[in-house]
Every structure is written in C-alpha cells, then in structure tokens.
Amino acid sequence: MSKQNLLGYTRGQMEDIFVSLGEKAYHGKQLFKWLYNNQQYDFQLMSDMSKELRNRLDNEFEFRPLELRQEVKSTDGTEKYLFALDDGHPIETVLIPEAERSTLCISSQAGCALACSFCATGKMGFVRNLTVGEMIGQLMYVRDRRGSDSFTNVVFMGMGEPFNNYDNTLNALDIMCDHSGLGIAARRVTVSTVGIIPKIRKYAESGQKANLALSLHAATQEKRERLVPVAKKYPLDELIDALCYYTGITKRRVMIEYILFAGINDSKDDALALARLLQGLPCKINVLTCNPVAGLGFDAPSDEIVDTFVNILYPRAPAVTVRKSRGQDIDAACGQLAAKAD
Numbered sequence: 001m002s003k004q005n006l007l008g009y010t011r012g013q014m015e016d017i018f019v020s021l022g023e024k025a026y027h028g029k030q031l032f033k034w035l036y037n038n039q040q041y042d043f044q045l046m047s048d049m050s051k052e053l054r055n056r057l058d059n060e061f062e063f064r065p066l067e068l069r070q071e072v073k074s075t076d077g078t079e080k081y082l083f084a085l086d087d088g089h090p091i092e093t094v095l096i097p098e099a100e101r102s103t104l105c106i107s108s109q110a111g112c113a114l115a116c117s118f119c120a121t122g123k124m125g126f127v128r129n130l131t132v133g134e135m136i137g138q139l140m141y142v143r144d145r146r147g148s149d150s151f152t153n154v155v156f157m158g159m160g161e162p163f164n165n166y167d168n169t170l171n172a173l174d175i176m177c178d179h180s181g182l183g184i185a186a187r188r189v190t191v192s193t194v195g196i197i198p199k200i201r202k203y204a205e206s207g208q209k210a211n212l213a214l215s216l217h218a219a220t221q222e223k224r225e226r227l228v229p230v231a232k233k234y235p236l237d238e239l240i241d242a243l244c245y246y247t248g249i250t251k252r253r254v255m256i257e258y259i260l261f262a263g264i265n266d267s268k269d270d271a272l273a274l275a276r277l278l279q280g281l282p283c284k285i286n287v288l289t290c291n292p293v294a295g296l297g298f299d300a301p302s303d304e305i306v307d308t309f310v311n312i313l314y315p316r317a318p319a320v321t322v323r324k325s326r327g328q329d330i331d332a333a334c335g336q337l338a339a340k341a342d
C-alpha cells in the first residue's frame with residue numbers, strides 16, 4: 001500500500017486526518033508544527049508523540065519533498081530551481097537576493113492557460129494546477145537547502161495564474177502564514193493576478209492578509225487586450241471597480257505591476273492614461289522593463305524612455321518604484337519562465 005504524502009495539509013486538515021484515524025485532533029497540530037515549523041521530517045524524532053503513534057505514522061504516511069532537476073545561478077546572484085513533479089511535469093522557482101530583502105518567486109500552475117503575449121509560460125499552454133504540497137514544497141526546498149533566512153518575502157509570480165488555482169493558493173497561504181506553520185508574516189507575501197475579477201472580489205472577502213498585486217501593463221482596454229488576452233473577458237473598468245472593492249474591504253493598498261514594452265505602452269500618453277486610470281485607487285505602482293523572450297517580438301525601452309515615463313507618473317501617482325530586472329541571463333526574469341531543462 002502506498003503511503004499518503006503529508007506535504008501540503010493545513011493545520012485544520014491535519015487535525016481532521018488524526019480524527020479520521022481515531023486519534024486525538026491535537027496530534028494534527030503537533031505534526032503540523034514538526035513538519036513546517038521545526039523542519040523535522042522523521043516521525044520517530046517527534047518526541048511529544050507516543051512510540052505507538054510514531055510507528056503508525058511511519059507505516060501509513062510519508063513526507064515527500066519536491067525533486068530538484070536543475071539549479072542555475074545568474075551573474076547577479078539570482079537562482080533558478082527547476083523541479084520535476086511526481087507526474088514528470090517541470091515547474092520553476094526563482095530566488096532573488098537583494099541587499100535589504102530576498103524574494104522567493106513561486107509557481108502556482110504548470111504552464112498557464114492565459115497566453116499573455118509577452119510571456120514564455122503562456123506560450124507553453126496549460127498543463128495542470130499545482131497541489132498545495134507542490135506550492136509549499138518550493139518554499140520548503142529552498143528553506144531546507146539555503147537556510148531559513150534565505151528569503152524574507154514570497155511572491156506568487158512564477159508560472160501560472162494563482163487565482164485560476166484559487167482554493168489551493170488560499171490553503172498554501174494558510175500554511176505559509178500560520179505561526180505554527182512556515183510562520184511567514186502575511187505582509188511579506190504577495191499574490192499576483194492578471195485580473196480574474198470574481199476571484200479578486202472573493203479574495204477581498206476571504207480574510208486572508210497577504211498582499212495583492214495586479215499585472216496591469218496597459219491603461220486602455222485596447223492595449224491591454226493585446227498584451228493580456230483575458231482582459232477581453234475581464235474589462236478594465238470592471239477590474240478597477242474590483243480593486244476598489246478589495247482596497248475598501250481590506251484597507252490595504254494594491255500593488256500595480258506595469259511592464260514597459262518598447263513602442264507599445266511606454267509613451268507619454270500611456271503614462272498620463274495610467275495616472276488617470278489609477279487616480280483614487282489606493283495603490284503602489286511598480287514599473288518594470290520587458291525581459292525579452294526569443295520569438296515573442298517584445299523589447300525593453302531605452303533608459304531615457306523609462307525615465308520620461310516615470311517622471312510623468314511621480315507627481316501624479318501616490319507611490320512609484322522602478323524595479324530592475326533580475327536573472328535575465330538564466331531566463332529567470334518575470335515572463336521568462338518556461339521550465340526547460342538543458
């Protein structure tokens with residue numbers, strides 16, 4: 001009989017497992033803490049459980065981490081991990097160390113169905129949703145290998161659209177932010193969506209405290225549809241309404257991600273349209289430059305154009321930052337993840 005993999009269960013689900021075994025629910029909390037908080041994966045060393053229970057766990061359960069296929073390091077220190085899932089599908093995780101903080105960028109799906117025109121993952125097509133264990137496993141692998149201080153922040157900006165894998169993403173957030181689990185402060189975790197409106201509203205009502213980011217990339221409906229095809233289904237005016245709903249309920253600002261593509265969305269008019277669109281929305285704007293993917297036909301604008309664009313935004317928008325691209329040489333930058341093993 002194959003053993004059940006315990007990676008990916010929330011505290012409540014672990015308690016339920018023990019109850020279904022005819023054991024006390026509090027053992028679920030003990031096990032949850034051992035696995036996620038104490039990094040103890042050997043049932044026999046869980047010293048607050050009886051020998052009999054430890055033997056039973058050994059016989060019926062296992063903790064199966066993700067299998068690493070490849071690890072590459074960029075000249076700027078960015079690291080990319082390629083994992084093989086149990087069914088062989090590859091996914092990627094990126095660690096971006098910076099002076100003040102280090103960010104782990106995790107995947108929520110193998111491939112992606114949304115086919116954003118600038119994105120290598122979108123070009124792969126959709127393979128399948130990741131399980132909670134496969135999402136959490138990315139963090140645990142990096143933590144176990146590189147130490148618990150190897151990242152301070154987590155972003156769902158790797159492969160996939162997390163709100164198209166909503167329930168698993170929310171359960172993964174529960175494990176990450178539970179103080180008995182991975183214990184990461186919710187303000188250091190960000191879920192990034194391209195604008196799945198019903199799920200933005202649902203997330204607003206969920207009580208989950210992790211930050212929300214929107215990959216906007218264009219301030220008009222016509223340009224947005226060209227870059228992010230799902231915008232046809234979720235139009236810009238309704239999207240801004242949903243973000244207002246989110247900020248109203250949560251009292252938190254939303255992060256707006258705007259990638260500049262040369263000659264497409266980087267003009268003075270684009271900057272003015274962006275400032276107008278976001279007027280009144282509690283937000284921070286993150287301006288990035290395009291990371292070219294071979295064959296997709298997008299380029300980054302010059303530094304001069306980037307400066308002009310952000311200088312128009314500065315006095316008109318509450319908070320604007322310009323983020324440097326990281327890990328381009330190893331295809332680990334935003335939009336470049338395509339999970340190919342060399």
Ligand code: SF4
Nearest residue numbers: 112115116119122160
């Ligand atoms: S940018 Fe995000 S949502 Fe769009 S295709 Fe790529 S992974 Fe999917």
